[in-house]
Amino acid sequence: MSATAAAAQPYRAExxxxxxxxxxxxxxxxxxxxxxxxxLVAVGEAPSTxxxxxxxxxxxxxxxxGRLQAITGRxxxxxxxxxxxxxxxxxxxxxxxxxxxxxxAPLRAVLVGLLPEASLRNARRLAESxxxxxVDTLSLIDRRKQDQQxxxxxxxxxxxxxxxxxxxGGAQSALLKLVETVGVASFLLPDDRRPAVFYAGNQALQGRxxxxxxxxxxxxxxxxxxxxxxxxxxxxxxxxxxxxxKTLRARRIGGLxxxxxxxAGRMYPxxxxxxxxxxxLSRMLNTPRGILSVNVxxxxxxxxxxxxxxxxxxxxxxxxxxxxxxxxxxxxxxxxFARWVPHTLTEAEVREFGLWRAVHPFTIPVEVEDxxxxxxxxxxxxxxxxxRARTQWPTNVPGLHHSLMPYCDVLIGGGxxxxxxxxxxxxxxxxxxxxxxxxxxxxxxxxxxxxxxxGALASANALASVQVLESDAxxxxxxxxxxxxxTPLPAGTPLGTATLVDANxxxxxxxxxxxxxEVLPLPLGQTGKLTLKPRPxxxxxxxxxRARARPIEVDGSMVGVILDxxxxxxxxxxTEAQRLEATQRWWWKLAGL
Amino acid sequence: MPYLxxxxxxxxxxxxRRERMLPIHGEVVVRxxxxxxxxxxxxxxxxxxxxxxxxxxxxxxxxxxxxxxYLLKQEGDEVKKGEPVARRKAMFGLVDRPVTSPVNxxxxxxxxxxxxFAALSPLELRAGLPGEVTDVVPGRGVTIETTGALLEGIxxxxxxxxxxxxxxxxxxxxxxxxxGLDLSLRGAIVAAGWVDxxxxxxxxxxxxxxxxxxxxxxxxxxxxxxxxxxxxMVVEGFHAQGFxxxxxxxxxxxxxxxxxxxxxxxxxxxxxxxxxIILLPPPSTPPPSPPEGNALxxxxxxxxxxxxxxxxxxxxxxxxxxxxxxxxxxxxxxAIIVLEDxxxxxxxxxxxxxxxxxxx
Numbered sequence: 010m011s012a013t014a015a016a017a018q019p020y021r022a023e024x025x026x027x028x029x030x031x032x033x034x035x036x037x038x039x040x041x042x043x044x045x046x047x048x049l050v051a052v053g054e055a056p057s058t059x060x061x062x063x064x065x066x067x068x069x070x071x072x073x074x075g076r077l078q079a080i081t082g083r084x085x086x087x088x089x090x091x092x093x094x095x096x097x098x099x100x101x102x103x104x105x106x107x108x109x110x111x112x113x114a115p116l117r118a119v120l121v122g123l124l125p126e127a128s129l130r131n132a133r134r135l136a137e138s139x140x141x142x143x144v145d146t147l148s149l150i151d152r153r154k155q156d157q158q159x160x161x162x163x164x165x166x167x168x169x170x171x172x173x174x175x176x177x178g179g180a181q182s183a184l185l186k187l188v189e190t191v192g193v194a195s196f197l198l199p200d201d202r203r204p205a206v207f208y209a210g211n212q213a214l215q216g217r218x219x220x221x222x223x224x225x226x227x228x229x230x231x232x233x234x235x236x237x238x239x240x241x242x243x244x245x246x247x248x249x250x251x252x253x254x255k256t257l258r259a260r261r262i263g264g265l266x267x268x269x270x271x272x273a274g275r276m277y278p279x280x281x282x283x284x285x286x287x288x289x290l291s292r293m294l295n296t297p298r299g300i301l302s303v304n305v306x307x308x309x310x311x312x313x314x315x316x317x318x319x320x321x322x323x324x325x326x327x328x329x330x331x332x333x334x335x336x337x338x339x340x341x342x343x344x345x346f347a348r349w350v351p352h353t354l355t356e357a358e359v360r361e362f363g364l365w366r367a368v369h370p371f372t373i374p375v376e377v378e379d380x381x382x383x384x385x386x387x388x389x390x391x392x393x394x395x396x397r398a399r400t401q402w403p404t405n406v407p408g409l410h411h412s413l414m415p416y417c418d419v420l421i422g423g424g425x426x427x428x429x430x431x432x433x434x435x436x437x438x439x440x441x442x443x444x445x446x447x448x449x450x451x452x453x454x455x456x457x458x459x460x461x462x463x464g465a466l467a468s469a470n471a472l473a474s475v476q477v478l479e480s481d482a483x484x485x486x487x488x489x490x491x492x493x494x495x496t497p498l499p500a501g502t503p504l505g506t507a508t509l510v511d512a513n514x515x516x517x518x519x520x521x522x523x524x525x526x527e528v529l530p531l532p533l534g535q536t537g538k539l540t541l542k543p544r545p546x547x548x549x550x551x552x553x554x555r556a557r558a559r560p561i562e563v564d565g566s567m568v569g570v571i572l573d574x575x576x577x578x579x580x581x582x583x584t585e586a587q588r589l590e591a592t593q594r595w596w597w598k599l600a601g602l
Numbered sequence: 603m604p605y606l607x608x609x610x611x612x613x614x615x616x617x618x619r620r621e622r623m624l625p626i627h628g629e630v631v632v633r634x635x636x637x638x639x640x641x642x643x644x645x646x647x648x649x650x651x652x653x654x655x656x657x658x659x660x661x662x663x664x665x666x667x668x669x670x671x672y673l674l675k676q677e678g679d680e681v682k683k684g685e686p687v688a689r690r691k692a693m694f695g696l697v698d699r700p701v702t703s704p705v706n707x708x709x710x711x712x713x714x715x716x717x718x719f720a721a722l723s724p725l726e727l728r729a730g731l732p733g734e735v736t737d738v739v740p741g742r743g744v745t746i747e748t749t750g751a752l753l754e755g756i757x758x759x760x761x762x763x764x765x766x767x768x769x770x771x772x773x774x775x776x777x778x779x780x781x782g783l784d785l786s787l788r789g790a791i792v793a794a795g796w797v798d799x800x801x802x803x804x805x806x807x808x809x810x811x812x813x814x815x816x817x818x819x820x821x822x823x824x825x826x827x828x829x830x831x832x833x834x835m836v837v838e839g840f841h842a843q844g845f846x847x848x849x850x851x852x853x854x855x856x857x858x859x860x861x862x863x864x865x866x867x868x869x870x871x872x873x874x875x876x877x878x879i880i881l882l883p884p885p886s887t888p889p890p891s892p893p894e895g896n897a898l899x900x901x902x903x904x905x906x907x908x909x910x911x912x913x914x915x916x917x918x919x920x921x922x923x924x925x926x927x928x929x930x931x932x933x934x935x936x937a938i939i940v941l942e943d944x945x946x947x948x949x950x951x952x953x954x955x956x957x958x959x960x961x962x
Contacts, residue, residue: 055603055605056606058606060872061870061872063606072604072605079923155655156652160652164650193713197718199626199627356822357822361839361840361841364821364824365839365908368757369907369908371608371956372957373928373932374932375930375954376909377929377931379909379930380931429932429933431931432931
């Protein structure tokens with residue numbers, strides 16, 4: 010979908026309902042035409058009922074719709090609790106329904122490919138784009154004997170085997186040997202435990218492999234993810250795998266199949282739908298720089314990045330702030346968590362926090378210190394997911410240094426932990442700390458999970474999707490500018506100045522120093538011109554010591570222009586006393602609590 | 603609109619049904635209506651140890667398509683290690699080439715002259731919970747029904763046992779008393795608020811207890827608890843807080859009774875939680891099953907899960923539908939809770955819905 014194509018679509022005034030079935034919450038988003046354009050009208054939210062004891066998505070959606078009705082007065086369900094479609098003469102119901110889902114335990118996946126650096130790498134990229142947990146991999150360089158490989162698959166009891174290998178018209182016999190191993194393992198599993206086999210390899214072998222696995226496994230076809238050497242084709246593979254994931258999830262979570270029917274098949278894994286929107290944005294903005302979305306959930310964290318119109322989608326199924334809180338904390342030294350909290354914590358306190366959050370994943374912080382721990386957990390999940398995502402990203406994208414984040418024009422944060430943060434500054438601070446963007450970046454907040462809803466909606470009503478995105482579906486947090494010195498400088502050293510001139514020609518100038526955050530406020534709805542004057546050797550996205558040729562036009566936002574002099578990679582003061590002082594200062598500067 | 607919180611069971615008397623399922627396919631050896639004791643086997647299966655592939659055709663020096671005529675065992679047959687599974691005689695019987703099974707188990711698959719042998723070991727599923735078999739899932743397992751008290755926990759080390767429950771400590775927050783550890787506890791499931799001396803774990807092991815229920819356990823003790831050779835369940839939390847009053851009272855009232863401690867791992871997706879079921883004689887009218895999935899409502903008993911009053915128990919006085927600003931600036935709908943202990947200066951507290959769990 011392109012912006013031009015979207016604009017060319019016939020205008021249809023319709024009421025749209027988008028549901029999101031998350032691990033912690035179920036959301037219902039109402040989109041409708043307001044003053045001639047589609048807008049996000051209201052959001053209803055309720056605890057998810059996809060897991061025990063309900064195992065049914067319907068109850069959670071019913072409650073979310075009840076809250077939506079309380080806000081808007083609009084009735085969505087009839088007397089038998091069925092969705093009213095299309096809108097009836099009393100103005101009840103909706104015309105279009107779309108849905109996304111991330112609820113449920115990650116599916117267990119075994120990856121099979123010819124070579125680790127070719128087909129298996131693509132299989133992994135495919136698996137990491139959805140809610141899968143890779144439990145084993147098989148390839149030609151696997152040192153295990155065939156009987157050991159069979160045993161590994163049987164014991165792993167995977168839900169899915171992703172089978173890749175061979176360019177189109179390429180190698181056959183080696184791949185067929187691996188298929189034989191998968192087929193035997195599948196045969197040895199009981200009927201109700203046999204995995205779905207998703208084949209995304211040499212298209213010339215589709216029929217042959219289908220025959221080999223006939224009666225042994227549920228065979229699903231996808232496009233070859235590596236049709237030619239050095240040419241990956243993940244986009245359609247992701248969509249096909251998304252369909253399979255939907256089918257498997259719908260078997261475990263009641264009601265999902267019905268909602269997919271209401272949605273006329275437009276129910277997608279949340280990460281996939283989010284990725285579609287980021288992909289679309291990258292193409293619409295036609296920028297070689299990155300468009301990045303990060304979403305921290307209770308169970309998983311999603312990173313959707315697009316560079317030059319190419320999407321890179323990564324789901325860290327074991328990193329999150331609720332159900333996955335313990336694995337998130339255990340994934341790194343405990344000090345990585347404690348460093349972000351502006352009070353001193355012991356290892357026991359960190360571990361206790363992680364365990365408690367995992368046991369009670371849907372609780373919320375009440376006190377400031379607890380909120381700071383919650384946001385530290387979000388940073389940890391985000392940073393971990395980004396590390397994984399970046400292994401998949403291309404190395405030739407514009408950036409300051411390959412070890413740092415590539416330049417990103419837009420960074421969108423999402424997930425309940427960021428959306429519910431008490432002020433936009435707290436969400437902005439988490440994004441800055443965890444992502445550490447380079448140069449000039451627009452920070453946005455997806456408070457209502459709108460990105461995924463719009464991604465799901467795009468195939469049904471692209472115009473609505475674009476109009477809602479361009480309206481206030483995403484909250485403008487601010488414009489972040491990182492000031493990176495080529496050489497280490499002592500804390501407090503001036504890095505340069507930034508001047509913001511608003512539409513009324515009112516000018517504000519601030520000096521940016523090493524280790525400090527500064528803010529130039531510019532309220533929502535206003536515009537301004539930002540002039541950056543870095544000192545020699547300091548980069549603000551235009552090269553060391555180079556000011557931008559022209560002032561940067563910036564839009565007003567919740568926080569304003571955030572000038573980050575804390576360096577990249579962001580380094581915290583060495584002593585505990587200095588660290589406490591600095592993190593508290595940054596917290597006050599942006600979160601103001 | 604109703605708010606559906608999580609539920610934790612501290613149930614004094616209920617009809618309890620528990621599924622006992624094999625991890626793999628097997629055979630159920632009991633029937634519906636049958637009464638079973640804890641140690642009774644209800645299902646059996648063959649657990650896979652490993653596979654071993656043998657190229658029989660190559661060893662016999664024959665083509666795979668003619669292998670059938672030399673086979674002594676067929677696909678699916680049971681085999682013993684060293685037992686001939688194929689034999690080729692040549693030269694008027696002077697040359698005898700047997701191929702023997704490399705494992706005790708089963709000939710799992712025969713294809714193209716090759717045999718895949720599965721080394722198997724017996725897997726027996728015991729009832730664990732004494733009661734009546736009310737349902738059988740062929741090949742998988744059973745549902746067992748009994749009457750008793752139920753206490754759910756938040757952490758388990760993955761083991762289970764059935765024995766007599768013994769509560770040590772005279773108050774909910776009391777640590778396991780070292781002086782109370784003696785051989786009279788041998789074979790018992792011991793319950794205590796918490797353990798302040800980790801050396802006591804070794805003492806419990808030496809005495810030969812069959813289970814441990816702790817009100818709480820500091821996070822750093824969990825690796826020790828995980829390694830203990832008997833089931834361990836933590837009920838409340840991960841620091842030195844002990845039991846809540848309701849949990850302590852339930853255990854105190856049933857100390858000396860037989861109990862099934864199933865310290866299974868918690869799983870939010872499936873709903874599995876560690877638990878102890880204390881067997882009680884059934885009253886004339888069967889008690890109801892523990893309630894599950896109820897909404898927050900005035901009068902309901904709740905436990906506070908997060909915030910300054912974490913761990914405290916009370917009853918819901920009222921529920922606000924509108925979001926209220928919390929001390930940290932987060933906005934959320936809240937409930938007014940009347941605390942049960944009432945010892946603190948405040949007897950009512952305000953708690954977000956999300957931080958409450960029903961105690962049923």
